[in-house]
Amino acid sequence: MELNLTGRRALVTGSSSGLGEAIARLLAQEGADVVVHGRDEARTRAVADKIGAKAVAIGDLATDDGAAKVAEEAGEVDVLVNNAGAYAHRGWADATPEDWAWTYEVNVVSAVRMIRLLVPGMRERGWGRVIQIGGGLSGQPTATLPQYNATLAARHNLAVSLARELKDTGVTSNVVAPGAILVDAVQRYLTDLAPERGWGENWETIELNAAQDFVPNDIGRFGRPEEIAGAVAYLSSPYGDYVSGATLRVDGGTIRSVI
Template sequence: MDLQLTGKRALVTGSTSGIGEAIALTLAAEGTSVIIHGRNEAGAERVAEAIRTNGGTATIVLGDLSDTATVGSVADRAMAAFGGSIDILVNNAGSLESKPWFYSTPADWVDNYARTIGPMVQLILACVPGMKQAGWGRVIAISSGLASSPQTVTAAYAATKAAELNLSVSLAKELARTGVTSNAVSPGTIWTSGLERDFRAIALQLGWPDDASQWPALFGAEDGPFAVPSGRVGWPADVADLVTFLASPRSGYINGANLRVDGGYVPTVN
């Protein structure tokens, strides 16, 4: 299937590793010019070089999105990179903070919201007007299964992810009949290098083989810690493939949706 993405321009925040990296690489493989964003220059260079080596087009914009002034600079530099505007905005950047309910302060909740929702809104306000003027665009929020099925140890983080779903729907309504769509993607447990580091102790405690390539299936098995109906935890490519389709002209009738990529783990109908 031709996704008709050749010549489109995308900003993927937090794309120096993990899910964001996979999204950037997959978009580029479909012909999209991609702006790699993050705080790690070496990681950004590595992803950009991988794209260029495969014949794609990539540029780098570094910046910490927790700083309001920096967000504005990231938006300006990203839009200038490929001719003054972008067609696709993937709001992926974020960090998972685990604190039990009664160990989280009100300041923790406010800080989580400010670091997650604030930059997302600021980038939308900066980038979407150009999409509206062009009559076409895609805004995609990378949320989480925790938005629909929160856990006590990630309460503040999960609440911000639920806000991302709400934001995506209200934005879709605001952009009605403009040619610009807004959707959210909610990954479940995705096997990134960071997750492997975090769960190594659990795997070794359970007496699993030292070969980490076997762990995704063991974690997702019926008697595993996650018991994913699909029989494994996810790979970054599972998310990237869906995001790339949503970013394409082929997805024009999907709007204001939350699409889960979790192997059936979250027990809800949406």
Template sequence: MQLDLVGKRALVTGSSSGIGRMIALHLAAEGVEVIVHGRDAARTLRTAEEIRATGGVSSEVMGDLMDGDAAKAVVDQVLAQGGVDILVNNAGGRYGGWARSGWLGTSDENWIATYKQNVISTVTLIDGLVPVMIQRGWGRVVQIASAVALHQPPNFPDYQAAKAAEINLSRSLSRGMAGTGVTSNAISAGIIHTPGSDAEIAGIAQEAGLGTNWRDHEREIALKIFRQTAGRIGRAEDIAAAVCFLASPRADFISGINLVVDGGM
């Protein structure tokens, strides 16, 4: 399918590695000029150079989006380049890391900081960049949420709630932009293998008595442990493909949805 994305400009937050990096590469392959964002200068530059090495157009912008002033500086830099047609809010995570904790072990600090890391940073970018899209009469906003916002396992409650808020704000934003030509959608990602999640998946396999080389048992892990209907673990490419479609003119009639990409979990 021809997605008609050539000549569009996109900002993908958190695109120096992982899912964000793959989203940036896929959009660039569709002819999008991609602004790569990150906090680590070397990794951010590496992704941008990877795009340019394959004939794509890319630039870099740095900033810790949890810092309000830094987030606004990112907005100012993007606006100085003419703004964007596509905003992919991929940056996020859990404050303090991924050590397992239940409801009673999650501090107030974690609740507040995780919400800020996932939601407030997203709102800052929307407030700063969407008005230009509305003026032009066309734009796409895509939030990368998580399937844990829907399944609610008994871990990471602060992260689950923050991702649920992202889904909620994405739907509300779609109605707030009614008739403008700008759409807003969320993607809830399931278990996705990236270099950053490799150790966690290996640990889950080991706990299940399957050894540390989870790839030898990927189908069993997907179907029996993660209870998916797809017999493999997700890849960053799966999320990137969904983003490319929702970001394209082909998705003009889709707004306010939460697209669940979780292998049928």
């Protein structure tokens, strides 16, 4: 399917590795002029070269100056994918108020900065896409990572509020909510954990058993970055013109919900 992204400029935050890299790659393949973003210049430029992107933007979105620098380097953006984020492995017992504040700054306020910097231009041009990368933990949180779960909920909430704000402007706001995605770091972690958990020795068996233990779903495996990228590409295209304020779950049925 031709997604008609030629001539559109897309900024994917946090695209120097993992899920963001996969999103940037697919948008570039579909003809978009992609801006690869990261904090490490060498790694970011390496990804840009690998996927054929012509532009990079380097900066820390958790600061006003860093976000402004990224927006300036990105230029006039038609598609903003707020993917960048991070979290520390903390639970209720050891997640301090400082951990909560830092996680909110990195995962939520960073996205707000980019929206404030780039969406006014979309409104003026009468077309644009704003896509938050959220997750099922926003609505069905676990006991672990409470500070991270809360920021996912904030991302989902702000996306709907923004959609209401952008009524009749030609700019849409949506969320893509991945399940557990098999990036390189996750595969290494599961492989290292397999002997202790008795998951097997070959990767096919390890993935099947790890999925049952960690993320029971209707497909029986972890998701692939390319599957999330496909959802982002759809929402970025003209085929997504009538979709706004929505959450597109790509999680193999991990989240059980009728709405």
